[in-house]
Amino acid sequence: MKFQDKALVCFTAFSVFAVGMALFIWTDSKDYHALIQQLGVIGRDALIGAAILVGIGAVLAVSYAIVHISREAKLVRPGKHGAVQAIHTRRETIVLSAQPATQPMDEYAQMEKLFHLMNTMQKMHPATRVVEAREEPRALPPVFVPTMEDLPSKPELPGPCDLVDILEVWRPSVNEILLALAPGGQRSVIPVKASCHIALAGATGLGKSVLMRLLLAQFLYVGAHVILVDPHYAPVDPESGEDWRPIADRLYMPPVVDYAAIHDILTWFAMKELPNRLEKRRNGQHPGPAFFMAIDELPVIADNVPDAPEMLAKILREGRKVGLFLITAAQDFLVKTIGGSGGVRDCFRTAFYVGGDATTARVLLDVKGTVDDGGLGKGIVMLRSYATPQAAKMRVPYVSNDALYELLALPTVNTTDLPRTDLDHLSVNGSLSVAPSVANQEKSLDARAIRVRELVREGTASSKIIEEVWGITAKQGGNTYKNAAQEFTAILQKLV
16 A cells, blocks of 8 residues: 555544543533533643544545546547556556557557557556557558569660661760670760770680670771771671671771781880880870770780790780770780780780680689670670770671661761881881872872861861861851862761
């Protein structure tokens, strides 16, 4: 029994005793005055005190009754967010308030917590009545349970496609060279200089020639210098029918196929052009446009051309800083096959792998463990590049003859403008030759034509070229702009 209950009982008993004594004295007296005289002063004070105590006892009795009545009352204080908020108490009354949950699991959790609290409070206060204040539950919305079919599927690689179809909506530029198509058909592109040295690795017949055509056509289109070194070159492949003439016509020089000529061009590239560009860089000058040497059949060249591995290693290590890059194709890039050292292979920043050698794949793609060759080849490659630092499976578009005609038939610059004095010192028995019309073309170009050539090489729009070279805009129109456009067209015909 609590303290307030004990005090209430004591006051009640004392009040009853006082009232009883007063009645006894009253019944023993005949009238009030006689009673007062009999009691005297002390008795009178005691009688007044007893009356006061009777009043206090009455007040406590009423309070005690109110407390017990309140135990039966409901105190409704609903929560705000559909969950049990608190236990509201008023003396001995415990009222649990809750609102309906909006999800099935919330409803079950709420009921479990509610009954747990009710049982706990009943054990603590057996005389306490616990009253739950709830609203009627609202109707629950239907619950959507997704299945595997409902989950979004992972993007897949596009099917076989041709570059000529892509060229209908997109064109390469200095800042966008197409490497492949990612899952979902997104184009994986990089800037020219971000391509750096490029390795094309894989067994014969799995698509290295398509990769070479894809890259060379785009580099030539944006005005980069390109040399093709291929001991097995043919203008038209007799087996596949691939036409290489659109590429050959725009190379820095005709394709180099003789081993002696290959030695000369490698020597010039590594021992003459590379030091010259490094010297320009040290003097704060621009070293020159991007210059690519594409080498097919790399193992054959390494076996038959003296000092080829050493010169290639020098270009790989130092050429990137001054815009000299290699594009090399081989069945594998093992040291025993291509010569040099293992560290040189790390210079390849862009690597295509079409299957055939697991060790080559691990080294070029910079992956640990084994690389699954399943599904590679015939347009599917593993690619590591500036755009895909982590090697990923990609789709390479087929480069048909129509694609080459579409891309390289546009107004472009004949990039066979290497200083002839450099080649004259390296020529061995006349093995290095250049296009016969180059020297005459250089003489016939005036300053305006040379500037037009530079702007076209940079990919500048025709209207911008006319505005810069002739100083007239398309908005001005008139015969002046028409004459400038005709002269611009004549210069392009001379350059192509």
